[in-house]
Amino acid sequence: MQLENAVIAITGGARGLGLSMAHHLGKLGARPALIDFDNDQLDKAVNELVDAGIDARGFVANVADEASVTEVFADIRQGMGPLDGLINNAGILRDGLLVKARDGKVEKMLGLDAWQAVIDVNLTGVFLCGRAAAAAMIEDGRNGVIVNISSISRAGNMGQSNYAAAKAGVAALTVTWGRELARHGLRVAAVAPGFIETEMTASMREDMLDKLTAGVPVRRLGAPDEIAKTVAFIFDNDYVNGRVIEVDGGLRL
Structure with missing residues (x-):
């Protein structure tokens, strides 16, 4: 797929990996449509991209x-033209052990609210935006691409029942959609990052x-641009479909 003038929607695009991908793809000629719930951060991100010579626009939505979701994709098509691609990047963390106990006494359990919040954004959001x-x-006759951001945590990780389940679901959706949508000229693939330099890791204690x-x-740690380069590879290589590419420095959870 040619990225020149391609309209690429990026969820969670106002910061972190999403913004890094917008910069990288924008430098290759793409026109990023950033989707985020934070209007102020979205404006800041769009201004940053525009200052870099990238044709970008921001759209406020709850994935x-x-x-x-229905409204924001209609707005993107109306404001920027036919959609050529989507990066399902939006995600949240609400980590916690399933059951925390000491000396046979349960002290705390992972709350249903924490479970549901992560599933809603990290899995249902991918479904809604992908659909x-x-x-x-x-409808617009575009041979487009959907890239889902999974995680190596999809294999299971302590303290992340909700996140691991959601990211495993994202990987399964990638294979399913790759098989279903190819007949319509669409490709679907995913990237599963390992530990990446983000605002979260930057705030960690040095010993941790x-x-x-x-x-x-x-x-x-991986650099955000290394994830962006992998996403760009998926867009560029028309024979990549239904696969999850791990970018984790050799780490396996």
């Missing part, structure tokens, strides 16, 4: 709300960060 994007690209890094064979 976990069906009506909001809307696929429908739009089919050192311990985290020590478990990665290449002895460092």
